[in-house]
Amino acid sequence: xxxxxxxxxxxxxxxxxxxxxxxxxxxxxxxxxxxxxxxxxxxxxxxxxxxxxxxxxxxxxxxxxxxxxxxxxxxxxxxxxxxxxxxxxxxxxxxxxxxxxxxxxxxxxxxxxxxxxxxxxxxxxxxxxxxxxxxxxxxxxxxxxxxxxxxxxxxxxxxxxxxxxxxxxxxxxxxxxxxxxxxxxxxxxxxxxxxxxxxxxxxxxxxxxxxxxxxxxxxxxxxxxxxxxxxxxxxxxxxxxxxxxxxxxxxxxxxxxxxxxxxxxxxxxxxxxxxxxxxxxxxxxxxxxxxxxxxxxxxxxxxxxxxxxxxxxxxxxxxxxxxxxxxxxxxxxxxxxxxxxxxxxxxxxxxxxxxxxxxxxxxxxxxxxxxxxxxxxxxxxxxxxxxxxxxxxxxxxxxxxxxxxxxxxxxxxxxxxxxxxxxxxxxxxxxxxxxxxx
Numbered sequence: 001x002x003x004x005x006x007x008x009x010x011x012x013x014x015x016x017x018x019x020x021x022x023x024x025x026x027x028x029x030x031x032x033x034x035x036x037x038x039x040x041x042x043x044x045x046x047x048x049x050x051x052x053x054x055x056x057x058x059x060x061x062x063x064x065x066x067x068x069x070x071x072x073x074x075x076x077x078x079x080x081x082x083x084x085x086x087x088x089x090x091x092x093x094x095x096x097x098x099x100x101x102x103x104x105x106x107x108x109x110x111x112x113x114x115x116x117x118x119x120x121x122x123x124x125x126x127x128x129x130x131x132x133x134x135x136x137x138x139x140x141x142x143x144x145x146x147x148x149x150x151x152x153x154x155x156x157x158x159x160x161x162x163x164x165x166x167x168x169x170x171x172x173x174x175x176x177x178x179x180x181x182x183x184x185x186x187x188x189x190x191x192x193x194x195x196x197x198x199x200x201x202x203x204x205x206x207x208x209x210x211x212x213x214x215x216x217x218x219x220x221x222x223x224x225x226x227x228x229x230x231x232x233x234x235x236x237x238x239x240x241x242x243x244x245x246x247x248x249x250x251x252x253x254x255x256x257x258x259x260x261x262x263x264x265x266x267x268x269x270x271x272x273x274x275x276x277x278x279x280x281x282x283x284x285x286x287x288x289x290x291x292x293x294x295x296x297x298x299x300x301x302x303x304x305x306x307x308x309x310x311x312x313x314x315x316x317x318x319x320x321x322x323x324x325x326x327x328x329x330x331x332x333x334x335x336x337x338x339x340x341x342x343x344x345x346x347x348x349x350x351x352x353x354x355x356x357x358x359x360x361x362x363x364x365x366x367x368x369x370x371x372x373x374x375x376x377x378x379x380x381x382x383x384x385x386x387x388x389x390x391x392x393x394x395x396x397x398x399x400x401x402x403x404x405x406x407x408x409x410x411x412x413x414x415x416x417x418x419x420x421x422x423x424x425x426x427x428x429x430x431x432x433x434x435x436x437x438x
Contacts, residue, residue, distance in 0.1 A: 013085035013086065013087040013088070013103075013221065013306040013307055013309065013310045014085075014087060014088065014309070014310050014313055014314075015088075016082065016083035016084055016085070016088060016224070017083040017085075017224045017225050018083070021225060022225055022226065022227045022228075023158065023225045023226065023227070024227070024230075025226075025227075025230050025233060025234070025238070026158075026162075027158040027159075028158065028222065028223075028225055028226050028230075028234070028238065029158075029238045030158040030159070030161050030162030030165065031157045031158040031161060031222065032222045032238060032239065032243075033161065033165060033238075033243065033246075034157065034161035034164075034295040034296060034298050034299050035215065035218060035247070035295075035296060035299050036243060036246050036247040036251070037165075037168040037251075037291070037292040037295045037296055038117055038251075038292060038293065038295075038296040039117070039120050039270045039273060039274060039289065039292055039293060040113075040116065040117070040270060040296075041247055041248060041251035041252060041255070042251050042252070042254060042255035042258070042273060043255060043268065043269065043270045043273050044208070044209075044252065044255075045057055045061065045248070045251060045252025045253065045254075045255040045256055046252075046255035046256050046258070046259035046260075046268060046273070047268055048060060048204075048205045048208055048252075049192050049193045049255075049256045049259075049260075050192070050193050050259070050268055051193065051194070051201075051204075052193060052194070052197055052198060052201030052202075052204055052205055053191075053192075053193035053194060053197030053198075053201055054189065054190050054191065054192040054193055054256050054260075055190060055197070056193075056197055056198075056201030056202045056204070056205055057193075057201075057205050057252065057256065058249070058252070058253065058256075059202040059205070059206075060201075060202050060203075060204070060205025060206040060208070060209065061205070061209070061248045061249045061252045061253075062249065063202070063206045064206055064209035064210075064244065064248050065241055065244040065245055065248055065249055066241065067206075068209075068215065068216075068241075068244045068248075069240045069241030069243075069244055071216060071360065071364060072215075072216060072219045072235075072239045072240060073235040073236065073239065073240045074235070074364060074367055074368065075216055075219050075220055075223070075239075075363065075364070075367070076219055076220075076223035076226070076231070076234050076235045076238075076239035076240075077223075077231045077232070077234075077235045078367045079219070079220045079221075079223035079224040079226075080223050080224065080226040080227070080228060080230070080231040080234060081228060081231060082224075083224050084220075084224060085220065085221050085224055085306070085310070086102060086103065086106055086217050086220050086221050086307065087099060087102070087103045087306075087307060087310035087311075087314075089220065089363065090102035090103065090359075092366070092382075092385075093359075093362055093363065093366060093382060093385040093389075094362075094381070094382050094385040094386050094389060095380050095381040095382040095385070095386070096314065096380050097314075097380040097381055098380075098381055098382060098385065098386050098389075099314065100311055100314045100315045101355075102359060103307045103308075103310045103311040103314070104311050105352050105355050105356065105359075106214070106217050106303065106307045107303070107304045107305075107307035107308040107311060107329075108304075108348075108352065109214050109349065109352050109356070110214075110299075110300045110301075110303045110304035110307070111300070111304045111329060111332055111333055111336070112336075112345050112348065112349055113296070113300045114145070114297050114300035114301055114304060114329070114333045115333050115336045115337050115345065116270065116345075117293045117296050117297050117300065118138065118141045118142065118145065118293065118297060118333060118337055119138065119337050120270050120271065120274055120289060120293050121137070121141050121289060121290055121293045121294070122134055122137035122138040122140075122141050122337065123137075123271050123274060123275075124274050124275075124278060124285075124286050124289045124290075125137040125140070125286065127274075127275060127278060128278055128282075128283070128286050135338055138334060138337040138338060139334060141337075142330045142331075142333055142334045142337075143330075145294070145297050145298075145301055145330065145333075146301065146326050146327060146329070146330040148160065148294075148297075148298050148301070149298060149301045149302040149305060149326055150323060150326065157298050157302065160298065161295050161298060164291050164294070164295050165295075167287075167288075167291045168288075168291050168292055168295060171284075171287070171288030171291060171292070172250070172251070172254055172288075174281070174284070174288070175254070175258060175277055175280065175281060175285075175288065176254055176257060176258065178280050178281060179257070179258055179261050179262055179280060180261075182280060183261050183262065186257070186260055186261040188260070189256060189257045189260040189261065192256055192259070192260035203408055204408050207408045207409070207410070207411050207412060209248065210353075210357055210411035210412065210415070211349075211350065211353045211411065212353070213353065213356050213357050213360050213411070214352075214353070214356045216356070216359075216360045216363075217303075217356065217359070218299060218303060219239050220363075221303055221306070221307075222239075222299075223239055226238075255273070258273065258276070258277070259273065259276075262276040262279075262280060263276075264276060274289055277289065301326065301329055301330070301333075304329045305322055305325045305326045305329050306322060306325075308325045308328065308329060309322055309325045312325075350400065351397070351400075353411070354393050354396035354397055354400060354410065354411070354414055355389075355393050357392070357396065357411045357414045357415050357418075358388075358389050358390075358392035358393040358396065358414050358415070358417075358418040359389060359418075360415060360418075361388070361392055361414065361415040361416065361417070361418030361419035361422070362385055362388050362389050362392075362418050362419065362422045364419055365388070365418070365419040365420075365422040365423045365426075366385075366422065366426075369422075369423055369426060383425075384422060384425040384426055384429065385422065387421060387422075387425060388417075388418050388419075388421035388422035388425060389418060389422075391417055391418065391421045392413075392414045392415065392416075392417040392418025392419075392421065393414060393418070395410075395413055395414055395417050396410045396411065396413065396414030399413065399414075
């Protein structure tokens, strides 16, 4: 398979995936499963357990596995059948101008995650080797991360992440085993968290995982490279519940056990967990951190690149090869890694998360409603799609800012309102009852 630099149209998000760019089951699986390994998933499980109790956190994870699996089974099959990217599909939903907001949110969110995950490696390297400053460590992370995506999904990322997958799984197991060896088995780990967990804590945990529904967009841009004859298999196994059992449940339960058994210093965060792992595993801990964060960052950098390319082409008519946009993504990520903007980034992610959940609601209503894709170029604006998207997002913002018990309903109601408004508007306009392929 030729590389991205030789055939830029293969990985471009502004063209549908051609037949020769489709990947075999195992190749696409290995590329996609890079997304399952991130310190974030370990920490979020432990953080939810700390706030709402381990049992509530685990129940929230299980419900999230079910929800993510069902939604992504639908989304992945559709992306495989049509070959559309998030950018192209958003043009159908919102019009050519409206789609630019979707790609802006997508690439900026992917950059934010790249900043978080890259910073974890930099902090770990600086902690274990103080002679390497954080700024230098961050630069090293960016310098090796950008070239990793030059081959694209089809040419390189599947092989690279396939090789690293066993190291990630072994490292996660080793961390738990070494923790037991160092501190003894902690049978009370299922009671980790508040002595009197809040009623309905499982719902809070479930709604918290909706904050990373950007993984639905990740699914769309990866699934489009699947072969049509593999659509059922990918929907059921690769992008379905088995993937999220590892991503949420396995990582989350490991995080709960590690945090409940390893002494922590300071407020629970990705950094404190990493430092605890380094204390426990030393150099091998650094290798484990590098494997987990590098795998997830191949997806972050790749998706940020192709969606940034689509955004600047749509809005500014600026044409540049994907390799150039990859360098821009690396430069932006490095600047943010050096800036003290994490509190601002978290707030931005929360707001963008509402837009993402609303996007999923509209997308799912479109797919399940069997709406016919319009022939030819979509208009600059699609009133039905934009109205549904913004209605759901506006409600989500209001509930999120109100705080209290209503905040946990922000994401679910955003999803339901966006999907309901879109379905209602399409029915009113007499949408065709069949789907046509692209």
